[in-house]
Amino acid sequence: MEQRHLGRTGLRVSRIGLGTLTWGRDTDEHDAADLLKTFWEAGGSLVDTADVYGDGEAEYLLGRLIEGLVPRRDLVISTKAGSVPDPDRRFDGSRGHLLSALDASLARLGTDYVDVWHIHAFDPDTPLEETLQALDLAVSSGRARYAGVSNFCGWQLAKAATWQISAPGTRTRLASTQLEYSLLQRGVEREVLPAALDLGIGMLPSSPLGRGVLTGKYRHSTPADSRGASEHLAPFVAPYLDDTASRIVDAVTTAADGLAVTPIQVALAWVRDRPGVAAPIVGARNAQQLTAALSVEALSLPDEICRALDDVSAPVHRYPDHDWSTL
Numbered sequence: 001m002e003q004r005h006l007g008r009t010g011l012r013v014s015r016i017g018l019g020t021l022t023w024g025r026d027t028d029e030h031d032a033a034d035l036l037k038t039f040w041e042a043g044g045s046l047v048d049t050a051d052v053y054g055d056g057e058a059e060y061l062l063g064r065l066i067e068g069l070v071p072r073r074d075l076v077i078s079t080k081a082g083s084v085p086d087p088d089r090r091f092d093g094s095r096g097h098l099l100s101a102l103d104a105s106l107a108r109l110g111t112d113y114v115d116v117w118h119i120h121a122f123d124p125d126t127p128l129e130e131t132l133q134a135l136d137l138a139v140s141s142g143r144a145r146y147a148g149v150s151n152f153c154g155w156q157l158a159k160a161a162t163w164q165i166s167a168p169g170t171r172t173r174l175a176s177t178q179l180e181y182s183l184l185q186r187g188v189e190r191e192v193l194p195a196a197l198d199l200g201i202g203m204l205p206s207s208p209l210g211r212g213v214l215t216g217k218y219r220h221s222t223p224a225d226s227r228g229a230s231e232h233l234a235p236f237v238a239p240y241l242d243d244t245a246s247r248i249v250d251a252v253t254t255a256a257d258g259l260a261v262t263p264i265q266v267a268l269a270w271v272r273d274r275p276g277v278a279a280p281i282v283g284a285r286n287a288q289q290l291t292a293a294l295s296v297e298a299l300s301l302p303d304e305i306c307r308a309l310d311d312v313s314a315p316v317h318r319y320p321d322h323d324w325s326t327l
Helices: 031-042 053-065 093-108 128-141 154-165 191-199 232-240 243-259 263-272 289-300 301-311
Strands: 003-005 011-014 017-019 046-048 076-079 113-119 143-149 174-180 203-206
Touching: 017 031, 031 053, 046 203, 053 093, 053 174, 076 093, 093 128, 113 128, 113 174, 113 203, 128 143, 128 154, 154 174, 154 191, 174 191, 191 203, 203 232, 243 263, 243 301, 263 289, 263 301
Parallel strands: 017 046, 046 076, 076 113, 113 143, 143 174, 174 203
Antiparallel strands: 003 011
């Protein structure tokens, strides 16, 4: 699998990443082992997790599989901290919480460092410089090699990245940002992606298959074994089952038929090769699904197909994103 630099850093990652959102909950150890081995054998290196995935079970499961199944040195492990199970405060970006969460993540993973450590979300109740100092301390202590943020909007990302590069050698540059990005969700193109491109931050798209909808599996019904049919993930899939999404899925399917490939390959190739994207994070239920996604490696979409998909999925961006004279 082709490797790409993560943002403006020397770290190289596989251009498709493996997500672990369902590990320890819907994905048991046997299936996780199959997924990790399949990914590694295909040349994949970037594995993304978080301290809240499966209430910590995802990290624990990944830690059990490292070394016994896949050498630690062959993986680029990314994890996140900052989300908390508190209805009154969804995110805690305080330095104390973040550093404690990192130590707990390292213990579950059974490693003394993570390759990339992300702040899971912006915390409006903590000064941003305090949150970012946790990243500096994590990197300077060797507990994290690189740092990034997740779910920051455009101004938040630009402010954080500018703060970090304003003191080179003292503060650690942001390597990456992780947000949802697909043909069904192009909101990052408004401000986040331009900021990331300008500041040399690599984009790691989550849900690159539109929460599974871009596979085409929901075109006519909801499969009984799909996330859309599960009690806890159905609300996650539901927003992308409307008429607008249906038109985009039809276009993806048409393109796939014309290229003699699958809708999965078309949707993944589109987002993988967008400017600024380092590696889409794919969450598969089993090795068969993952193999289908990884088969995108040999595919590059023709320019005319990209333009057609761009047009059918184009979000409405008006003032101030476009000059007033064009409205």
